[in-house]
Amino acid sequence: MAAKVFIDGEVGTTGLQIRDRLIKRDDIRLIQIAPDRRKDPEARREAYSEADVAILCLPDEAAKESAALAADLPVRIIDASTAHRVNPDWAFGFPELSANQRARIVAAKxxxxxxxxxxxxxxxxxxxxxxxxxxxxxxxxxxGVSGYSGGGKALIAEFEAGTAGSQFVYGLDHKHKHLPEIVTHVGLTRKPIFIPSVGKYEQGMIVQIPLHLSAGQTAAQFQDALAAHYADAQFVRVVDPSVPGARANPERLNGTNYMDLSVHASADGERLVLMACLDNLGKGASGAAVQNLNLMLGMDEGAGL
Incomplete structure (x- = not known):
């Protein structure tokens, strides 16, 4: 029997990407409501009641309201917003985070x-x-740099209209909404300085973290630690520094659910740059949601990806 899934907010960028990944599958049946009732709490609650899993592709406050709306129902929820990422009552949907994270997602409501x-x-x-x-x-x-699709409909419209420029840096108030989850799930006691940028291309992302090595440290130690951690991961790959080439292309993994990690050392061995590349609409959003959905439903983790 096909699992029943409701995407609340399926007309947004992430929702559409998730729908495209699920609509072709015969082991998933999408529950949809009439367009003119998408904001009707009663219609949405009916959809939650019917679904095995609901995926929230909504702004933060709307996601909180929807989670409350469905709180007394047996439906399981995946929230794609920022609203619950540091809430200990919610399993953080990065299966590769630790040895027990995948099991926590499998069992989570x-x-x-x-x-x-x-x-x-x-x-x-x-x-x-x-x-x-x-x-x-x-x-x-x-x-790092990301394609403009990660900024939602308003930013997409700016770039498509040619009013956003070629690239811009943002987060200069040091309050980027992803900082709390980085600090929490890495276990940092000091907030990083995180200043990303957006480029004039649709999707794809590269993140860089530069480091000065301490005495006795080598780039190989960093490479080996990453490789050991992700040895059994299906979608996170630790690649040789030469793989990205002399120029690292943020669009290299578009259309996939992969994230590639690499370590780039200076010739004198005193400095290195850690680099991650993914599709911000794939492993960075909708692909990750489908991966979590598969785990929650007891299906092949890579189904539809």
Whole structure:
């Protein structure tokens, strides 16, 4: 029997991407409501009542309202917003985070999907902090570039209208919404400086974390720690530094659910840059939601991906 899934907010960027991944599957039946009733609480509650899993693709406050609306129902929920990512009652939807994270997602009623930037930063930092190669109170800087699709309909419209420019830096108030989940799920005691940018292309992302190596540290130790942590991961790959080439292309993994991690050392061995690349609409959003859905339903983790 096909599992019943309701996407609340399916007309947004993430919702549409999730729908496209699920609509072709014969093991999933999508529950939909009439367009003129999409904001009707009664219609949405009826959909929640029918669904096995609901995926919230909504702004933060609307996601909180929807979670409350369905709280007394047996439906399981994946929230793609920022609203619940540091709430301990919600399983954080990055299965590769730790040895027991996948099992927690499998058993959870409530799962919070990670952000695209945080998936990259956590993917790089969490194993290295655990291995003792990066201190929890290290003075870290995180930067990167993403396609404009991650900014939602308003930003997409700006770029398509040609009014957004070629690229811009943002988060200069040091309050980027992905910072709390990075700090929480890496286990940092000191907030990183996180200043990302958006480029004039639709999707794809690269995140970079530069480091000065301490005495006795080598780039190989960082590479080996990442490789050991992700040895059994299906969608997170630790690649040779030469794979991205002399120029790292943020669109390289578009259309996939992969995230590639790499370690790039200076010739003198004193500095390195940690780098993560993914599709911000794939492993950074809708692909991650489908991966979590598969786990929650007891299906092949990579189904539809």
């Amino acid at each position: 409530l799962v919070s999907n990670p952000g695209c930037w945080s998936t990259c930063a956590i993917g790089l930092l969490a194993p290295l902090v655990k291995a003792g190669l990066i201190a929890k109170d290290a003075g870290l800087t995180i930067n």
